[in-house]
Amino acid sequence: MKNFSHLLIKEIKELVNKQLVISLVFMLFIFNFIGNVTKSEIKKAMAKQKIAVLDLDKSEISKNIIGALNMANFIIEEKSGEKEQVVKELRSSGLDLLVVIPAGFGQEVSNFRPGEVETYSYLKGISMTGSRKSEIVKALLQTTNEFLSNEYLKKKLPDLDPKLLKAPIKSREFVVVRDRMAEGSTSAVIGSLYAQSFILPVILMMIIMYSSQMVITAIAMEKQNKTLETLLTVPISRTAVVMAKMLAAGIVGLLSAAIYMYGFRNAFSFNTGDIAKAMSGVAPILKQLGLTITTQGYALFGISLFLTILVALSLATILGVLAEDYRTAQSLTVPLVFLVLVPYFVSLFADINTMSLPAKILVLAIPFSHPFFAVQNIMFGHLNMLWLGIVYNFLFVVVMLYWTTKIFSTDRVLTMKLKWGKRKVVL
């Protein structure tokens, strides 16, 4: 035990090297940079925007529209003169949206003929702010339309409710999950679940990839530096040697993933405010539907994740033994990364439960898949699939660990070879 912890500390020290620290710092820096750019872009979009308005009508109604634009957080710069002139003039100014209300607009509208409002957007690059502005103006005109149409209806049919006239059907929406039911919007429920869990696959992917890479590197470096032979002759069991490497990689992998996530959340923290706002309305509905994760649920997810990390570590250990040097080790992580990317993309863009059976089997045969779908399975009560995954991964781990320690306690740890380029495999 003393020797084990001694070895473990050395393994951790070896893994936490300059490269790791630099790559983590670099990542945090990139996240921070992207986060700041996005934040300032959003701030720009949220701040009062300046738009130009050319009112050639000067009627009561056109004044109302300008007033409404003002209320909608726009700073209005009123223009005057010929329309063509103003359109041309704005090309070289900082303004990028012009609303033109033509002469006779109020007259037309009052006489129940369609009045036209023109908007001119000046594209000066691809930015979200520009398109947002014209969206807001559009929405505003939509509301004005609504208002005017209600006025017409009231005038023509004074004893009828214009709301009823425009929407004779009233709808109520219910969401049903298994034996539970709640009144609420489906899209809001899904949206909120998605917002809560969109980050999870990213974390999972990173934990698995980081830890595997660590252990492969640890073993390959031991070979490249020609220290493995010496290490295997010191008075410590082979199982302890393997376990120390795997545990160290697991610890450092988890830590790196945690730091990575911390940086990610920090940089994109504006999201949480929006999510919280959106959540507050939906939360009681989720609770009513049983779409929350209980302590037991978390425990199950934890088990699934833990087993998956073990699978990744033991697989990576074997790959590490195959690698002769650091570079081969790096290329050996490619198949692992591919195996993680499959469930990653499936969980983002598809529903595992509605996939065809062969496709489903193929995805679930990858041991890494299971934690990706665990949360969904817990929430929607597909506990069979969850347990199946846990049992499958458990068996996988047992077999892999047995095989790994076997390799380490026989000649093969020294004689197994795989050199890229020469494409020579000796097992």
Add this chain to the structure above:
Amino acid sequence: MAVVLEVEGLKKKYGSLEALKGISFKVEEGEIFGLIGPNGAGKTTTLRIIATLLTPSDGKVTFLGFDLKKHPEKFREKISYLPEEAGAYRNMKGIDYLNFMAKFYAKDEAEVREFVERAKRICGLGERLKDKVGTYSKGMTRKLLLARALMTKPALAILDEPTSGLDVINSLEVREMIKGFTREGVSVLLSSHNMLEVEFLSDRVALIDRGEILDSGTPQGLKEKYQASNLEIVFRSAVQ
């Protein structure tokens, strides 16, 4: 004299290649035993088996009365192995490497210090021990590794080509060092294809070729038997 290591009928196959075809020899307490033979003779294979790195296909190895198959851990406790091509952790300082390795063998902190002090004396690297191993030359690394193999005063030190990669002066130093150590009760089993080196170092030698031991004895005895002036000529006569 007590026998430290006994090898009987050792065989090793790599697939269809028979690297060792049944070799036997004994190492006695406090002696330096040299395995000499050309490239590919099976020296490294033999030493790796005794160091518990490879499993023999057949034969028996006994160390201090323990059988290799049943008690490999006893071998690891009391045998130090210096591989033919070895390195140390490049990111560690030399002194940290010695500390790291000493802790596996020492029973307490005091013994760790004792081992490291001895290693410092053996390697003679002085202040350079405070530098990272990655900055060492091949010879410096070799001396560091040799020091770590001898610092624990193992019952048996297995040295696979101890002077490989060293210049003439350093080789001489290392040889003196190894010789000095056996006077303190350490037995040494070493290999080399440098016959003159083995002749200088060893109390007894075994001539090995293509997985078989051709002959063994003291360098003096062998020279007399083959009426040769040095071991190189002895080896040539034995092969014929």
